[in-house]
Amino acid sequence: MSGGAVLLERDGAAAVVTINRPERRNALDGKTKTELRGALEDVAGDDAVRAVLLTGAGGAFCAGQDLAEHAAALRADPAHAFDTVEEDYAPVVRLLATMGKPVVAAVNGTCVGAGLALALACDLRVLAEDAVLGTAFAAIGLTCDSGLSATLTRAVGEARARELVLLAEPFSAQQAVAWGISGQVVPREEVGAAGRALAARLAAGPTAAYAASKRLIAQSWERDLGATLAAEAQAQARLGLSGDHAAAVEAFLAKRRPTFEGR
Structure with missing residues (x-):
């Protein structure tokens, strides 16, 4: 796929899935969520794909839900504004976490809210040294979704997870690794290459x-x-x-x- 909200390309035995809304920091609207799920279903079911790399276009990995779309959904039908959590986010996270092949997240920039949950649903992470991460949900009066309450807690421990979720303060790539969110920290300009190299290594493995x-x-x-x-x-x-x-x-x-x- 090319030219859409999500790009899918083959790099040898690895597949590269790119969220492609750089003008919105790769925030997830309905079209993007649908295309992302479709791309992940494609690579999960393709035996020729032996590893997957998930990243974002431009200077962000993923800023989470597109709040402009969310605000419109709240005004139109607040009772169903959160249907997307089960209908869109849950299947995407389930695909990342359970597909029978390793998935690498190349976190090239902003990674917050559901974006952080996507990164944590992947098996391995490469982080830009200037990436900004955060839970973000409490800042808009919400709690976790997309599995974040489990994946973050398992990564950093319950006490730190409570702090990160309740205070919703941003944190750095270096803090993320120090706290237990495993990952390789590299200069921003090297994130893509490092992510592809890691995916290629896994694709050549057992x-x-x-x-x-x-x-x-x-x-x-x-x-x-x-x-x-x-x-x-x-x-x-x-x-x-x-x-x-x-x-x-x-x-x-x-x-x-x-x-x-x-x-």
């Missing part, structure tokens, strides 16, 4: 193992130790029959770099 690891980590919050050990054993047994595992063991013994095919 993608079946990545998918299993994503599931285990996500489900670990709901399982006790016994159930976790059992789930890990089952996943290892499945992966142990894969061509990738057999080839990687032989490569290790032969002292050469393995080639992974994702099966």
